[in-house]
Amino acid sequence: MEWEQLDLNPRIIAAVKKVNFRSAKEILCVSGPDLQRLTRLSKTDVQRLLCAVAAAVRKSKPVTALQLIRGECPVLEAGHRLSFACPVLDGLMRGGLPLRGITELAGESSAGKTQFCLQLCLSVQYPQENGGLNSGAVYICTEDSFPIKRLRQLITQQPQLRPDLPPALIRSRHFCDNIYIEHAADLEALRACVSQRVPVLLKRGLVRLLVVDSVAALFRSEFQADEAVQRSRHLLAFSNTLHRLSHEYGAPVVCVNQVTDVVDGPNPGRCDYGLVDSKVLPALGIAWANQVMVRLMLRRLAGQVQSDRRSSAPRKLEVVFAPHLPRASCLCGVWEEGVRGIPDDHSDLQPQGSS
Amino acid sequence: MHRTVPSLPLAPSVKVKLINAGFQLASDLIDMRPLQLCKEAGISQEEAVEVLQMLRDDGQPHQQRAATESLTALDLLHQEQAVGSIVTFCSALDDALGGGVPVGKTTEICGAPGVGKTQLCMQLAVDVQIPVCFGGLGGKALYIDTEGSFLVQRVADMAEAAVQHCTLLAEDTEQRQALEELTVEKILSNLFLVRCHDYVELLAEVYLLPDFLSEHPEVRLVVIDSIAFPFRHDFEDLSQRTRLLNGLAQQLIQLATQHSVAVILTNQMTTRVSNGQSKLVPALGESWGHAATQRLILHWKGLRRLASLYKSPSQMEATIQYQITVQGFRDAPDEPRPTTASSAVSSPSGNHSKRLRMEDLS
Numbered sequence: 001m002e003w004e005q006l007d008l009n010p011r012i013i014a015a016v017k018k019v020n021f022r023s024a025k026e027i028l029c030v031s032g033p034d035l036q037r038l039t040r041l042s043k044t045d046v047q048r049l050l051c052a053v054a055a056a057v058r059k060s061k062p063v064t065a066l067q068l069i070r071g072e073c074p075v076l077e078a079g080h081r082l083s084f085a086c087p088v089l090d091g092l093m094r095g096g097l098p099l100r101g102i103t104e105l106a107g108e109s110s111a112g113k114t115q116f117c118l119q120l121c122l123s124v125q126y127p128q129e130n131g132g133l134n135s136g137a138v139y140i141c142t143e144d145s146f147p148i149k150r151l152r153q154l155i156t157q158q159p160q161l162r163p164d165l166p167p168a169l170i171r172s173r174h175f176c177d178n179i180y181i182e183h184a185a186d187l188e189a190l191r192a193c194v195s196q197r198v199p200v201l202l203k204r205g206l207v208r209l210l211v212v213d214s215v216a217a218l219f220r221s222e223f224q225a226d227e228a229v230q231r232s233r234h235l236l237a238f239s240n241t242l243h244r245l246s247h248e249y250g251a252p253v254v255c256v257n258q259v260t261d262v263v264d265g266p267n268p269g270r271c272d273y274g275l276v277d278s279k280v281l282p283a284l285g286i287a288w289a290n291q292v293m294v295r296l297m298l299r300r301l302a303g304q305v306q307s308d309r310r311s312s313a314p315r316k317l318e319v320v321f322a323p324h325l326p327r328a329s330c331l332c333g334v335w336e337e338g339v340r341g342i343p344d345d346h347s348d349l350q351p352q353g354s355s
Numbered sequence: 356m357h358r359t360v361p362s363l364p365l366a367p368s369v370k371v372k373l374i375n376a377g378f379q380l381a382s383d384l385i386d387m388r389p390l391q392l393c394k395e396a397g398i399s400q401e402e403a404v405e406v407l408q409m410l411r412d413d414g415q416p417h418q419q420r421a422a423t424e425s426l427t428a429l430d431l432l433h434q435e436q437a438v439g440s441i442v443t444f445c446s447a448l449d450d451a452l453g454g455g456v457p458v459g460k461t462t463e464i465c466g467a468p469g470v471g472k473t474q475l476c477m478q479l480a481v482d483v484q485i486p487v488c489f490g491g492l493g494g495k496a497l498y499i500d501t502e503g504s505f506l507v508q509r510v511a512d513m514a515e516a517a518v519q520h521c522t523l524l525a526e527d528t529e530q531r532q533a534l535e536e537l538t539v540e541k542i543l544s545n546l547f548l549v550r551c552h553d554y555v556e557l558l559a560e561v562y563l564l565p566d567f568l569s570e571h572p573e574v575r576l577v578v579i580d581s582i583a584f585p586f587r588h589d590f591e592d593l594s595q596r597t598r599l600l601n602g603l604a605q606q607l608i609q610l611a612t613q614h615s616v617a618v619i620l621t622n623q624m625t626t627r628v629s630n631g632q633s634k635l636v637p638a639l640g641e642s643w644g645h646a647a648t649q650r651l652i653l654h655w656k657g658l659r660r661l662a663s664l665y666k667s668p669s670q671m672e673a674t675i676q677y678q679i680t681v682q683g684f685r686d687a688p689d690e691p692r693p694t695t696a697s698s699a700v701s702s703p704s705g706n707h708s709k710r711l712r713m714e715d716l717s
Contacts, residue, residue: 009401011399011401024555024559025555028555028558028559028562029555029558029595029599031598031602040366040367040368041366042365042366042369042405044405045366050562051562051563051566053559053562054558054559054560054562054563055559055563057555057556057559058556058559058560058563059552059556060549060550061549062497062547062548062549062567063547063548063549064543064544064545064546064547064548065507065510065511065542065543065544065546065547065548066540066543066544066546068507068543068548069507069508069511069543076548076550077506077507094508098506100503101502101503101504233588236587236588237588237589239588240588240589243503244552246503247503247552266657267633268634268635269626269628269632269633269634269635270626270633270635271467271468271624271635271654271655272655273467273468273469273470273655274469274470274655274657274658274660276657276658285626286467286468286624286625286626286635287625289467289468289469290468290583290584290587290623290624292468293502293503293504295468295469320469321468321469323473323474323504323505323506323509324506324508324509326679326680326681
């Protein structure tokens with residue numbers, strides 16, 4: 001830290017250098033009286049020093065919410081979201097995924113979580129005015145291998161999914177070139193990927209979406225039931241890295257999560273987020289839930305839903321919590337061209353029960 | 356002026372130089388000019404100016420100083436009633452808190468993810484701006500966001516709903532006049548946002564708060580959402596964390612009283628296992644429980660959202676139900692509305708100004 005750059009009396013700067021402080025963090029973490037004792041400066045001098053160091057650490061001055069909503073601070077509030085490529089799903093999410101923060105998609109196996117993620121990897125590559133971010137995606141697989149055949153099928157079917165876009169625009173995208181696939185077999189590989197390789201891609205602007213499919217697999221398998229504290233620590237470090245990357249580069253992070261069964265009744269030691277009727281809850285406990293900004297749950301329902309004489313098992317996408325969304329849900333189906341939400345008035349559904 | 360130089364509140368190095376130059380009593384120094392003192396004692400001009408300034412301030416007669424520093428309890432009671440509190444638009448919670456979130460104190464809001472902590476903070480940031488003639492404070496708000504969960508779209512919705520609420524309540528000309536100026540844009544322009552990405556930035560922001568509050572004296576609310584997030588990872592030395600948190604708590608309480616603001620801190624929940632049973636407790640450790648003046652815990656009970664006042668120096672422990680609607684933080688639908696008789700009893704502070712109540716709408 002260059003102490004000369006601070007707007008301070010040279011006497012104070014000399015005292016700071018004599019004590020061998022190396023960074024602003026060291027000064028801010030010492031209390032006022034301790035600083036007085038170490039530097040032998042008076043109370044007012046120490047106050048001035050702390051204010052000058054704090055002003056140097058502060059990245060930007062306070063802005064008003066009016067400036068944010070007018071789009072004058074794109075770093076804090078981008079003003080647009082990452083679209084799901086379906087108007088019904090975008091309506092549920094009030095525009096799509098927020099650009100900063102971790103969005104979690106939890107559900108049982110074969111609920112359709114990977115389908116959502118693949119669709120987002122394609123949607124991100126369109127220009128901003130079409131709901132994308134004009135950039136690629138990183139897809140980190142921890143469970144199964146990447147479903148490349150399904151991705152190819154989705155790419156060929158893009159014109160069916162996005163009839164609102166001109167075909168020339170769709171043809172001009174080199175979808176496969178912009179999706180970077182990583183396989184992480186253990187926690188160490190995952191950590192290395194997220195802290196070394198992903199930042200390089202983000203910095204170069206090659207990607208602006210990060211998908212982790214799934215976050216639960218490695219954390220549940222590598223820790224025993226009684227190692228909850230260590231698991232928490234690794235989980236927090238991992239989510240902190242994701243959080244930092246997401247905020248620095250304005251890249252949405254989507255984490256797929258598994259679910260655990262609820263075997264006993266309501267338990268005061270476990271938070272169920274108001275999901276009373278559910279027999280499953282997202283995995284990884286409250287330590288992970290505290291890091292997530294938007295939590296979505298995907299449930300596969302019984303019955304069938306029709307569209308153009310094709311049928312699919314219906315899914316229910318529910319917003320469990322989000323700072324800007326009410327508790328709402330919508331039905332969707334998984335078709336050849338991707339996931340599409342079913343508007344409320346379109347009840348082609350046959351009677352079904354919830355899972 | 357019989358004070359000796361060693362007893363003066365100066366830096367030790369300065370005192371040594373003054374004594375070595377031959378100054379023994381404060382009265383020796385009082386008639387000196389800064390340049391003279393500078394040359395004779397060998398201290399810098401800055402230090403000389405400070406010494407003389409300090410002596411001049413010290414010169415007030417002791418009784419006068421004592422009178423300005425001490426207050427009777429009656430004075431304090433009047434002061435507390437005068438500063439008021441910030442309504443939450445959930446009348447059950449306002450009653451439990453004795454009128455609303457108190458100005459001049461720190462309140463901690465704990466809860467599991469998704470239960471409504473950020474919603475309550477955003478609601479308060481809008482409610483602090485309600486004009487005085489409607490029973491509000493007409494103040495501004497500073498929102499320190501550490502998690503990135505402040506989404507301005509939601510605040511705009513809440514501001515819209517608050518303006519509509521006031522429109523329905525407006526009775527006399529004073530209120531209607533105030534209503535003309537109360538627009539969503541004005542509410543958003545009085546809400547300041549700072550984003551801190553780690554605990555060092557948060558510490559820096561709190562050190563800069565006194566200057567900010569002096570520059571913006573209309574600010575009546577400071578929200579830190581959340582204080583737990585930056586302190587819960589990569590802290591190998593937990594004792595340092597406790598020290599930093601205690602320092603922060605002290606600074607915030609000082610700010611709350613000196614600048615007459617309400618400080619709200621949000622905290623997360625963590626699981627604690629004791630005797631083979633696990634339960635959810637507020638994060639950041641046991642000692643943090645003593646940091647805030649009041650503690651409010653939001654939790655789920657089945658489908659209902661409940662708020663429990665766990666710690667308060669002036670109010671009884673209570674649990675009330677609330678809900679989060681499109682308009683924001685509100686009373687739960689089937690909660691019986693408190694009658695005016697019982698409300699007069701439960702708010703002994705006797706806030707007679709018009710208060711926003713949901714039943715005024717009917």
